[in-house]
Amino acid sequence: MKAAFSFSLTQSNFSGKFGAHMKARSLFFLFAFAIGSFSSIAKENPKPNIIVIMADDLGYGDIGCYGAKPKNLKTPHIDRLAARGLRFTSGYCSASTCTPTRFSFLTGKYAFRQKGTGIAPPNSPAVIQPGPETLPSLLQKGGYKTAVIGKWHLGLGGPKGPDWNGELKPGPREIGFDYSFLLPTTNDRVPQVYVENHRVKNLDPKDPLWVGNRKPSPDHPTGKTHRSTLKMDWSHGHNSTIHNGISRIGFYTGGHAARFRDEDLADEWVKQSNKWIEANKDNPFFLFFSSHDLHVPRIPHERFRGKSGLSYRGDVIVQLDWCVGELVKTLDRLKLSDNTLIVFCSDNGPVGDDGYKDEALEKMGDHKPNGPFSGGKYSVLEGGTRTPFITYWPGKIKPAVSDKMVCTIDLAASFAALANVKLPKAAVPDSFNLLGALLGKKDAKGRDHLVQQDNGRGGNYGYRAGNWKLQRHDTKHKRNVIVTNKLAGQPAPHFALFDLSKDIQEKKNVAEKHPEIFERMKKELQEIIDAGRSRS
Numbered sequence: 254m255k256a257a258f259s260f261s262l263t264q265s266n267f268s269g270k271f272g273a274h275m276k277a278r279s280l281f282f283l284f285a286f287a288i289g290s291f292s293s294i295a296k297e298n299p300k301p302n303i304i305v306i307m308a309d310d311l312g313y314g315d316i317g318c319y320g321a322k323p324k325n326l327k328t329p330h331i332d333r334l335a336a337r338g339l340r341f342t343s344g345y346c347s348a349s350t351c352t353p354t355r356f357s358f359l360t361g362k363y364a365f366r367q368k369g370t371g372i373a374p375p376n377s378p379a380v381i382q383p384g385p386e387t388l389p390s391l392l393q394k395g396g397y398k399t400a401v402i403g404k405w406h407l408g409l410g411g412p413k414g415p416d417w418n419g420e421l422k423p424g425p426r427e428i429g430f431d432y433s434f435l436l437p438t439t440n441d442r443v444p445q446v447y448v449e450n451h452r453v454k455n456l457d458p459k460d461p462l463w464v465g466n467r468k469p470s471p472d473h474p475t476g477k478t479h480r481s482t483l484k485m486d487w488s489h490g491h492n493s494t495i496h497n498g499i500s501r502i503g504f505y506t507g508g509h510a511a512r513f514r515d516e517d518l519a520d521e522w523v524k525q526s527n528k529w530i531e532a533n534k535d536n537p538f539f540l541f542f543s544s545h546d547l548h549v550p551r552i553p554h555e556r557f558r559g560k561s562g563l564s565y566r567g568d569v570i571v572q573l574d575w576c577v578g579e580l581v582k583t584l585d586r587l588k589l590s591d592n593t594l595i596v597f598c599s600d601n602g603p604v605g606d607d608g609y610k611d612e613a614l615e616k617m618g619d620h621k622p623n624g625p626f627s628g629g630k631y632s633v634l635e636g637g638t639r640t641p642f643i644t645y646w647p648g649k650i651k652p653a654v655s656d657k658m659v660c661t662i663d664l665a666a667s668f669a670a671l672a673n674v675k676l677p678k679a680a681v682p683d684s685f686n687l688l689g690a691l692l693g694k695k696d697a698k699g700r701d702h703l704v705q706q707d708n709g710r711g712g713n714y715g716y717r718a719g720n721w722k723l724q725r726h727d728t729k730h731k732r733n734v735i736v737t738n739k740l741a742g743q744p745a746p747h748f749a750l751f752d753l754s755k756d757i758q759e760k761k762n763v764a765e766k767h768p769e770i771f772e773r774m775k776k777e778l779q780e781i782i783d784a785g786r787s788r789s
């Protein structure tokens with residue numbers, strides 16, 4: 254506006270003495286004024302930026318504001334979001350493993366509805382193929398610039414899987430992200446390279462990257478053949494190709510110039526995010542900051558080692574907290590904080606030993622990663638999916654604790670509402686617009702029911718409606734892993750009912766005591782599964 258006004262003044266000096274020009278001049282002023290007030294309205298009510306910070310394997314009880322007690326396990330930056338924002342006590346992710354939660358978060362669709370949504374292997378094709386609306390594609394329609402930075406673990410490429418030496422598509426760019434900077438799988442799976450947009454970054458064509466699930470040559474060193482050379486030993490699985498002294502799931506060769514050091518991942522996510530935010534500060538933007546912490550291998554940067562007083566599992570929580578602080582610092586520096594909604598969440602509940610001997614269990618002490626709940630990663634008990642969930646928007650969200658039920662699957666419909674994008678009926682079919690609840694509006698509703706699942710299609714379910722919780726174990730066993738990590742778990746009945754208002758640990762099956770509720774819950778869950786969608 255400044256430029257327009259100085260231009261108009263100059264014009265008036267030139268044209269002042271000519272009556273005929275007077276009309277044009279006033280018109281010009283009117284025009285300038287109209288534009289001025291337009292832009293000030295836009296300035297007062299611009300579409301807010303949105304950042305979703307998704308942690309990996311972070312449990313309900315793992316951070317200070319959710320009750321973590323260990324003296325040195327400090328999470329001041331995340332706690333600050335909670336103290337100045339909304340901390341949910343019934344905030345969920347939709348599955349207790351990574352790929353299905355991320356699938357549902359981006360598509361607004363329960364993962365049990367779609368084949369191929371279980372934990373993705375290194376050479377997985379894109380789990381979300383282009384076509385249906387996604388959370389980022391809806392935001393693009395609302396004028397947003399969109400990016401994902403960090404762990405992807407949703408596959409890349411067409412039916413044949415990723416072409417590591419060529420164009421890696423379809424991927425995030427084809428489903429609504431303008432920019433992507435990825436760890437393509439999860440860091441215990443090969444390969445350890447960054448994928449920027451459609452290409453492996455820094456790949457030397459003379460040293461092509463090969464990724465596979467068979468040993469490429471008899472003398473290829475692995476975690477089994479070269480176990481004594483490892484800097485972190487494996488406990489189960491994770492004994493194939495070695496990179497950076499750590500053996501992984503799957504095999505790879507080549508691409509040496511492109512390989513990263515595990516220790517540097519968190520720094521890289523922050524660096525790339527700061528760069529992207531700065532470049533996009535003049536548009537409304539959406540950033541999916543997808544941390545790899547605290548997934549295995551838990552390898553904190555050297556400066557965070559020993560900081561938590563627990564194992565590396567604790568140290569990477571401190572590292573994750575540092576990342577959050579850095580992002581907030583960037584928003585403050587660019588004066589974007591008052592116009593940015595941050596959602597902090599996790600992709601599944603916690604796990605102790607997840608395949609490496611990193612002393613997570615031995616040094617857990619009294620710390621309870623799943624807080625007051627039972628179960629964790631891989632389980633449909635509350636600890637598998639009820640995780641930290643915080644919304645923060647200075648000036649717009651009043652500090653409070655909310656017991657409304659919300660889930661990462663709802664962010665698609667809620668953000669569409671925030672961005673003023675009309676939601677087509679077929680889009681994001683299990684996502685509810687809970688914007689009011691997410692912003693802490695009085696009388697706003699949360700969910701009245703939620704389906705939880707463990708991994709992909711055809712697994713186990715949890716179904717919460719109010720304070721009733723139905724467990725349905727189609728695969729016969731509950732994988733109640735967290736501290737013991739006995740993957741076989743205890744046998745579980747096919748169906749069981751729990752009253753969360755009295756039994757948050759899901760210890761006492763009350764199906765016989767409440768046969769009507771039990772039958773109703775079984776029926777409702779089956780209806781949701783059969784209906785193909787849950788938003789009417």
Ligand code: NG6
Nearest residue numbers: 350351352372439441489490607608
């Ligand atoms: C399991 C891995 C586990 C972890 C998980 C995926 C073994 C024995 N276990 O298969 O280490 O990678 O998959 O975790 O290989 S997730 O958070 O990405 O879903």
Ligand code: CA
Nearest residue numbers: 309310351600
């Ligand atoms: Ca995870």
